[in-house]
Amino acid sequence: MNLTLKIWRQANAAAKGNMETYPISDVSPDMSFLEMMDVLNEELMVKGIDPVAFDHDCREGICGMCSMFINGEAHGPDRLVTTCQLHMRKFNDGDTITIEPFRANAFPVIKDLTVDRSAFDRIQQAGGFVSVNTSGNTQDANSIPIDKHDADKAFDAATCIGCGACVASCKNASAMLFVSAKVSQYALLPQGKIEATDRVLNMVKQMDDEGFGNCTNTGACEVECPKGISLENIARMNREYYSASIEG
Amino acid sequence: MSESLRNDGRIWVPKKLEDAKAIREGNLKPTDLAEEDRDYYLERRYPAFGNLVPRDVASRAAKERCDAGFGVNRTGEAVYLDFAAAVIRYGKEQAHIKGLNEEDEVLVKNLGQEVVRSKYGNLFQMYEKIVDQNPYETPMMIYPAVHYTMGGVWVDYNLMTSIPGCFAIGEANFSDHGANRLGASALMQGLADGYFVLPYTMGDYLSDDIRTGTIPIDSSEFEAAEKDVKDQLDAFINNKGIHSVDYYHRKLGKIMWDKCGMSRNEKGLKDAMLEIKALREDFYKNVNVPGSQNEFNEQLAKAGRVADFLELGELFAKDALERTESCGGHFREESQTPEGEALRDDENFTFVSAWEYNGEPADAVLRKEELKYEEIEVKTRSYK
Numbered sequence: 041m042n043l044t045l046k047i048w049r050q051a052n053a054a055a056k057g058n059m060e061t062y063p064i065s066d067v068s069p070d071m072s073f074l075e076m077m078d079v080l081n082e083e084l085m086v087k088g089i090d091p092v093a094f095d096h097d098c099r100e101g102i103c104g105m106c107s108m109f110i111n112g113e114a115h116g117p118d119r120l121v122t123t124c125q126l127h128m129r130k131f132n133d134g135d136t137i138t139i140e141p142f143r144a145n146a147f148p149v150i151k152d153l154t155v156d157r158s159a160f161d162r163i164q165q166a167g168g169f170v171s172v173n174t175s176g177n178t179q180d181a182n183s184i185p186i187d188k189h190d191a192d193k194a195f196d197a198a199t200c201i202g203c204g205a206c207v208a209s210c211k212n213a214s215a216m217l218f219v220s221a222k223v224s225q226y227a228l229l230p231q232g233k234i235e236a237t238d239r240v241l242n243m244v245k246q247m248d249d250e251g252f253g254n255c256t257n258t259g260a261c262e263v264e265c266p267k268g269i270s271l272e273n274i275a276r277m278n279r280e281y282y283s284a285s286i287e288g
Numbered sequence: 289m290s291e292s293l294r295n296d297g298r299i300w301v302p303k304k305l306e307d308a309k310a311i312r313e314g315n316l317k318p319t320d321l322a323e324e325d326r327d328y329y330l331e332r333r334y335p336a337f338g339n340l341v342p343r344d345v346a347s348r349a350a351k352e353r354c355d356a357g358f359g360v361n362r363t364g365e366a367v368y369l370d371f372a373a374a375v376i377r378y379g380k381e382q383a384h385i386k387g388l389n390e391e392d393e394v395l396v397k398n399l400g401q402e403v404v405r406s407k408y409g410n411l412f413q414m415y416e417k418i419v420d421q422n423p424y425e426t427p428m429m430i431y432p433a434v435h436y437t438m439g440g441v442w443v444d445y446n447l448m449t450s451i452p453g454c455f456a457i458g459e460a461n462f463s464d465h466g467a468n469r470l471g472a473s474a475l476m477q478g479l480a481d482g483y484f485v486l487p488y489t490m491g492d493y494l495s496d497d498i499r500t501g502t503i504p505i506d507s508s509e510f511e512a513a514e515k516d517v518k519d520q521l522d523a524f525i526n527n528k529g530i531h532s533v534d535y536y537h538r539k540l541g542k543i544m545w546d547k548c549g550m551s552r553n554e555k556g557l558k559d560a561m562l563e564i565k566a567l568r569e570d571f572y573k574n575v576n577v578p579g580s581q582n583e584f585n586e587q588l589a590k591a592g593r594v595a596d597f598l599e600l601g602e603l604f605a606k607d608a609l610e611r612t613e614s615c616g617g618h619f620r621e622e623s624q625t626p627e628g629e630a631l632r633d634d635e636n637f638t639f640v641s642a643w644e645y646n647g648e649p650a651d652a653v654l655r656k657e658e659l660k661y662e663e664i665e666v667k668t669r670s671y672k
Contacts, residue, residue: 052584078534093584127417127420
């Protein structure tokens, strides 16, 4: 396959960025999108051009590092995949592919296609945990029976990999889907009940402080989420938030 | 693919070489091959454990079949992982539970696929995206690959390294999981070390230092360490060589895969040590790291890591050369039973090899840590 890539280049957070065009030839349809980017970078370096910086780590769809806004969609045109799981067979010979970073005020560009998503870490640190004493008297998890439906829903919420596709896809750059998945994963389980009030209040406050936008229920996040996190989580978080506000 | 799939999948290659060839060339579909023409080689070789033998045994068996010409993909490096039997088994079970007709093939298949989907759906989806084939309808093609490395940083009982105050936890150290990564416990050691060990041992270490003030950075040790790092960064950036960092990483990977991988021998390991040393020298002479130091520079970060790999890789080969027995994932071709199974040498090798850093990997000094078994008798397991 021969392709034309239009890629956002930006030297650093303060620099003004612009789109650059690079042709690439002999792309195998079996390559992942990131492998195609590796090949491009090899070629750029041979020509003395600075390689394109992009986020990546596990390359098997579980770490949440790879970002990229491809042809106007987070993680590209395929559904329920991260960019590393997107393969070139989803494109056609001769295509022009536009590649941009995830854009949001709360996700400043570090360089080219890499963005700083540490705002998510700070939201997690505000409440995305349960406090358990590991001093030796830890209760066996299996001694608390949990309804299979609740366990499944908690598990589904916990599959969120924190990639930020929800933020990048949202016209308001809202982080509601991410935060609600993290809140739900604990809200559905007895282990999470003890700290439930503080958790949701603190996480939502941190989300607002980081500068994420509000939710207007457009649902773009759910469509683009590589893990299929459901909008139902946002409803659950709102409910948690209201009851916490009354209690709090 | 995740090993959990072996719980229900059956592994096979064609029995006849001509069938394997036809499959490789795309003239035969695996689903068209009759049951009697399939070689479920793990079930054949290890009837007691079948497809659930440990991953080192399963990996070597896959390599053995592929090396013998029975591989089933274009490169000849793949065996089948087949869920057809599991789908029928689960489907019949579900039909029975629900009081439906167990002889209805379509119904049984649908019910069975539903069970498989609920157990392994995420892994099947992953496979489908990579290979572009539906693993519910056709067997998956799998082959062993490098996943983690075994071994790690030496630590004492408190998980402190040979540098006082520097602790190494999780798979980075050599103690449990890092020692022999053949079980399914990827997070175990990180959690155990982090939750249960470090809170006590690190606090204990720090208790002696509670009144120690800020440690000055104008000491000669600090300056020497800082200079080392700066010199390496300067050298990479100013080198302006001809090959990318990835070029060296790939070359190193190929040497390790061919000569220090699933199957090793004396000649290969000796060659590997020399080749890696030569590659390392070439790396420092000819590597090209673009950009500058004071920016987000992925190539520079990668250069530092590959520099470490080029040392560690040679040490791996040296360690594998020294240990002339076969043990776990370490298979020395010189040390095998007549049936091709790993043959241990407990008399001479019941110890952990800790290598003392001495500059060049070839000069590393072996410090044996004897393994003493008090409560159990050391035996060789048989999966036959």
